[in-house]
Amino acid sequence: MATATAQPVMVERLSRSRSTRLPPWEKLTPLLLIAPSVILIAVFVYGFIGATVRTSLVRWNSALPDYTFVGLHNYQRLFQLDRFQADLVNTLHFTAIFLAGCIILGLGAAVLLDQRLRGTLFFQNVYMYPLALSFVVTGTVWRWILNPNSGVNVILGNLHLDFLKSGWLTDPNTALNSLGIAAVWQMSGFCMAMFLAGLRGIPEELREAARVDGANEWQLFWRITFPLLRPITLSAVIILGHISLKIFDLVYVMTFGGPGYATDMPSLYMWIATFQQFLYARGAAIAIVLLLMVAILIVPYLVWNLRGETEQ
Amino acid sequence: MGNDRWTRRQFVGTAGKTAGGVVLGLSLADFLAACGTSSPGTAGTGKLEIFSWWTGPGEKDGLAEMFKIYKNKYPSVTITNSAVAGGAGSTAKAVLATRMQGGRPPDSFQVHAGQELISSWVKANKMEAITSIWNSEGWDSKIPKDLKDIVSSNGEVWSVPVNVHRGNALWYNKKLLDSKGVTAPDTPEQMTSALSSLKAKGVAFPLALASKGGNWQVQMLLENNILAAGGADFYKNVMSGKASFTDAKVVQALSWMKQWLPYANTDNSSIDWDEADNRVIAGTAVFHIMGDWAKGDFTSKNWVPNTDFGVVPSPGTKGNYMIVCDTFGLPKGAPDRDNAIGWLKVCGSQEGQAAFNPKKGSIPARTDVSPSLFDVIAQSFIAEFKTDTLVPSSAHGSATPPAFASAVNDEMGQFIQNKDVTKTASNLQKASDEFLKTS
Numbered sequence: 007m008a009t010a011t012a013q014p015v016m017v018e019r020l021s022r023s024r025s026t027r028l029p030p031w032e033k034l035t036p037l038l039l040i041a042p043s044v045i046l047i048a049v050f051v052y053g054f055i056g057a058t059v060r061t062s063l064v065r066w067n068s069a070l071p072d073y074t075f076v077g078l079h080n081y082q083r084l085f086q087l088d089r090f091q092a093d094l095v096n097t098l099h100f101t102a103i104f105l106a107g108c109i110i111l112g113l114g115a116a117v118l119l120d121q122r123l124r125g126t127l128f129f130q131n132v133y134m135y136p137l138a139l140s141f142v143v144t145g146t147v148w149r150w151i152l153n154p155n156s157g158v159n160v161i162l163g164n165l166h167l168d169f170l171k172s173g174w175l176t177d178p179n180t181a182l183n184s185l186g187i188a189a190v191w192q193m194s195g196f197c198m199a200m201f202l203a204g205l206r207g208i209p210e211e212l213r214e215a216a217r218v219d220g221a222n223e224w225q226l227f228w229r230i231t232f233p234l235l236r237p238i239t240l241s242a243v244i245i246l247g248h249i250s251l252k253i254f255d256l257v258y259v260m261t262f263g264g265p266g267y268a269t270d271m272p273s274l275y276m277w278i279a280t281f282q283q284f285l286y287a288r289g290a291a292i293a294i295v296l297l298l299m300v301a302i303l304i305v306p307y308l309v310w311n312l313r314g315e316t317e318q
Numbered sequence: 319m320g321n322d323r324w325t326r327r328q329f330v331g332t333a334g335k336t337a338g339g340v341v342l343g344l345s346l347a348d349f350l351a352a353c354g355t356s357s358p359g360t361a362g363t364g365k366l367e368i369f370s371w372w373t374g375p376g377e378k379d380g381l382a383e384m385f386k387i388y389k390n391k392y393p394s395v396t397i398t399n400s401a402v403a404g405g406a407g408s409t410a411k412a413v414l415a416t417r418m419q420g421g422r423p424p425d426s427f428q429v430h431a432g433q434e435l436i437s438s439w440v441k442a443n444k445m446e447a448i449t450s451i452w453n454s455e456g457w458d459s460k461i462p463k464d465l466k467d468i469v470s471s472n473g474e475v476w477s478v479p480v481n482v483h484r485g486n487a488l489w490y491n492k493k494l495l496d497s498k499g500v501t502a503p504d505t506p507e508q509m510t511s512a513l514s515s516l517k518a519k520g521v522a523f524p525l526a527l528a529s530k531g532g533n534w535q536v537q538m539l540l541e542n543n544i545l546a547a548g549g550a551d552f553y554k555n556v557m558s559g560k561a562s563f564t565d566a567k568v569v570q571a572l573s574w575m576k577q578w579l580p581y582a583n584t585d586n587s588s589i590d591w592d593e594a595d596n597r598v599i600a601g602t603a604v605f606h607i608m609g610d611w612a613k614g615d616f617t618s619k620n621w622v623p624n625t626d627f628g629v630v631p632s633p634g635t636k637g638n639y640m641i642v643c644d645t646f647g648l649p650k651g652a653p654d655r656d657n658a659i660g661w662l663k664v665c666g667s668q669e670g671q672a673a674f675n676p677k678k679g680s681i682p683a684r685t686d687v688s689p690s691l692f693d694v695i696a697q698s699f700i701a702e703f704k705t706d707t708l709v710p711s712s713a714h715g716s717a718t719p720p721a722f723a724s725a726v727n728d729e730m731g732q733f734i735q736n737k738d739v740t741k742t743a744s745n746l747q748k749a750s751d752e753f754l755k756t757s
Contacts, residue, residue: 067721069415070442088745089728154585176585178735262531265587266735267728278532281412283721284438 055297061290069284080291090292092267093275097299099182100189100271101250107190108246109239112197117227119198120205130202133195141192145259148188149175152260175261178268185260185269189253197242204238205231244307248300272296366657367398368646369414369424371407372678376614380677387673388664395657400424408532411720418444423649425658431468431479431643432716439647440476446648447474451659457666460684464708468716469645477647478666479683481675484610484699485640485711486542486632491598493626494521498604502630506546506574509605509633513581516604526594526603527582529734535591536730537713537723539578539607543571546634550707557710557717559754563746572739574633579737586734595619598627607632609642609714613695614679623695639699639706642714643683722753 062081065074084090115133119126136144151157152174159171174184208231216230254273257263263270263278272292280289366388372381378401385397402410407428414427418439429435439445452458452475458466461479469477488509490502498519503509516524528535545553548567555561556568583589583597595615597603606612616627623629631638646665652658664670671682676691681700689697710716712723726749733742 068441068719069418069438069444071419088732149588153588173585176588181587261587264529264533264731266731268735277412278724281415282408282532283724284415284719285721 058290058293061287062294064287066286066290067284067288071286076287080287081295084288084291084295089267089270089275090272093270093272096182096267096269097251097271100186100253101247103183103186104189104193104250105243105246107186108194108197109242111190111194112242113201113235115194115198116201116205119202130198133198135195136192137195139192141189141253141255142259144188144192145256148184148191149260152184152187175269176265178265181261181265181268185256188260189250189256193246193249197246200238200242201235204235208234240307244304247303251299251303252296272299363394364654364657365396365398365425366392366654366661367400367424368426368661369400369402369410369417370428371402371410372428373401373403375618377678380674383673383677384664384670387667387670388661391664392657392660395654395660418442418649421651423651423653425652425654426646426648426661428644429477429647430715431465431477431641431645432710433719434715435469435477435645435647436471437719439649440471444650445476446650446652446655447476448478448648448662449473449475451662452478452666455663455666457684460668460686461666462683462685462703462708465641465643465683468641468643468708468710477645478662479643479645480665480671481644481678481680482639482683482703483642483644483680483714485538485642485714486545486635486638486709487608487610487612488630488632489595489598489606489608489612489616490628490630491601491604491626492624492628494601494604495628500604502628503633504630504636506543506633510574510577513578513605517581521602521604523581523583523597523602524604525578525582526597526606527579527586528589528591528594529586529731530588530590530593532724533727533730533734534713534723535594535608536734537726538609538711539575540571540726540730541712541717542607542632542635542640543574544568545638545640545709546632547571547574550638550709553709554717556750557712557754559750563750564743568746569739569743572733572742575733576737576739579734591615610695610699611679613693617679617693623693629695637706639703639708640711641708641716642711643716644680719753722749725749725753 063075063077064072065076065079066072115129119130153159154171154173154176158174162168162170172180172184175181212230212234213226216226221229252273253271254277257269257271257274258277261269263274273296276289276292276296279285279292368381368385370381372378381399381401385399388395388397402413410428414424417423423444429439435445452466457478465479465482466475469475469479488502495502498516498521500512500515500519503512513524527539541553541557544556544567547570548556548561548565552561552565552567556563556565562568583594583603586594589597591606591608591612592615594603594606594608595612596619598606599616599619599621610629613623613629617623621627630636632640646662648655648658648662666684668684668687671684672687672691675682675687676696679696681692681696681703685700685704689700692700712718712726715723718726726746729742729745729749732745736742
């Protein structure tokens with residue numbers, strides 16, 4: 007979504023900044039060049055969003071398409087479902103763990119690596135590698151690690167740390183947090199890279215000046231470094247947030263939403279409603295709710311970004 | 319359903335493809351409709367595309383046997399095997415739905431007998447009736463009428479049953495059970511006392527339970543218990559919306575489950591049915607209520623029927639045969655219709671079923687296939703199939719439409735956690751109101 011919405015915006019700015027004194031064919035060339043992508047995006051992104059909205063407003067609840075208009079009935083029914091209510095709570099809970107975990111670990115690792123000690127390059131790569139894996143691979147590996155009979159519990163048992171043993175993915179109270187561990191493992195390296203870039207972009211003079219004014223390292227971090235990292239933090243929240251809201255593959259592989267509804271997510275239920283229950287309209291309604299959730303997160307960011315750039 | 323092995327490699331592969339397909343799948347169907355092409359071929363030449371989810375060991379080999387028979391009859395037809403891997407056919411069904419919506423059906427596809435076929439594809443007017451093939455092949459005298467009824471609606475037959483699996487079976491570790499001095503239970507009450515005495519004798523979780531992949535395994539427990547509590551007629555009524563899930567008999571069925579759950583392994587959400595089989599083999603569990611694909615799993619792990627493991631009908635369901643039946647049908651607009659008809663004839667033939675079923679671990683839908691081709695347990699199942707009352711399974715899509723079966727799965731996931739009989743019964747009735755009354 008982020009890239010899809012960003013592109014037309016860029017296009018607009020490009021054409022505006024072009025000088026109007028060019029000959030007519032020169033004015034036409036950029037239009038021709040961007041036309042294919044505009045048309046493709048119009049059809050394959052916005053056209054399909056439109057089709058999904060339409061499907062969510064009709065009574066298409068079997069293999070046979072039924073375009074009888076039912077208004078917002080599908081949405082009403084959706085929000086009454088125990089399963090979807092659980093999904094919404096789970097999504098918020100998961101997003102909170104995921105964001106907090108990634109940002110705290112990412113920032114921590116970035117600050118340590120920024121000390122430019124020996125071996126930082128090595129660790130920088132180690133932390134980044136999980137990012138190269140897909141969530142499906144991460145999920146499969148972590149499902150084995152967290153298997154209560156063969157995974158980390160065995161190691162804990164051998165270390166005589168039995169009080170730390172847990173049902174992990176099989177216990178409804180810990181399943182969502184266990185899922186969060188795997189997601190944080192995968193994405194905190196990405197967060198670290200962003201923060202590291204941010205830290206390296208902060209001019210040393212600012213810190214020098216603060217030190218001259220008598221600030222200690224702790225004050226330096228909270229008063230100088232951290233505020234200057236705010237735009238980076240915001241970007242990290244937006245990027246990780248929309249991944250987290252749409253999370254599907256990790257859940258599909260690790261728990262399939264179980265036990266009970268403990269780790270069920272809107273995107274997983276969207277897939278089940280559409281392709282296993284053949285409730286196409288319900289699936290479409292979930293898709294639209296998801297789209298709105300992501301939009302709530304992303305649109306203010308885009309507006310803020312755009313305003314920032316036009317001010318420059 | 320459940321009978322194909324869900325290897326980790328398949329899981330990784332299909333889950334990845336599925337994740338990618340989801341975004342496009344919703345709206346792509348309309349778009350593909352415009353791209354669909356079909357060129358009818360003449361009988362005996364051209365192509366034949368067969369769609370299934372038979373990718374696991376055993377079933378894959380059985381399918382290959384049927385292809386061999388087809389090849390002998392029609393040597394110049396090229397067969398395309400469009401099998402889609404994925405537990406219980408969940409991924410395959412999603413792919414099929416997209417293709418059917420888009421007007422690009424395969425020539426013939428695997429579908430569970432009953433509502434999965436009737437309420438979805440027949441009702442959507444996507445299937446061609448095969449009544450004339452059924453009659454010309456004389457299947458009336460070979461395939462039981464109960465089974466024909468399940469694949470029929472509005473006086474027409476819609477698909478050919480290839481095999482029959484049994485859903486109401488209680489498998490047990492024979493040596494362990496004997497050594498503990500416990501006998502295999504006939505009734506639910508005996509089951510409860512057997513579980514409690516096994517626990518007292520040192521087996522912490524005597525009932526192996528799997529619920530990974532959407533709780534369908536738990537729904538099998540429920541439907542078997544409803545059958546035990548209410549009998550075949552009540553079962554059929556409640557599964558068609560004519561009787562209520564708040565009825566005392568359903569409450570009784572749930573109460574038995576509630577009594578058994580404390581004896582079941584608590585990590586059930588992380589294991590599938592074949593891993594539950596492993597618990598029985600390892601002796602950490604004694605009982606497993608599962609379809610007869612468990613038999614194929616046991617024998618492939620070198621366990622000998624009636625020596626290492628035994629089977630009885632699931633508690634209280636003696637005299638009933640819970641059928642899980644795979645069939646093949648003829649979609650409207652099949653690109654190679656004539657070849658597909660040849661395929662359906664192979665599926666329904668004695669030769670085809672004799673070749674397929676021993677490999678698959680199921681019994682033939684026809685009653686005239688020689689039992690000597692099968693192992694001892696299948697032989698006794700073949701005998702019981704002829705005399706028992708046949709009951710369609712809901713967990714495997716025969717008794718109820720997919721939306722209902724899936725909603726029951728959800729409720730079962732909740733029930734394992736909260737063990738609330740009254741609430742579950744009333745939620746099941748809500749699902750019945752929504753999905754059974756309308757169809």
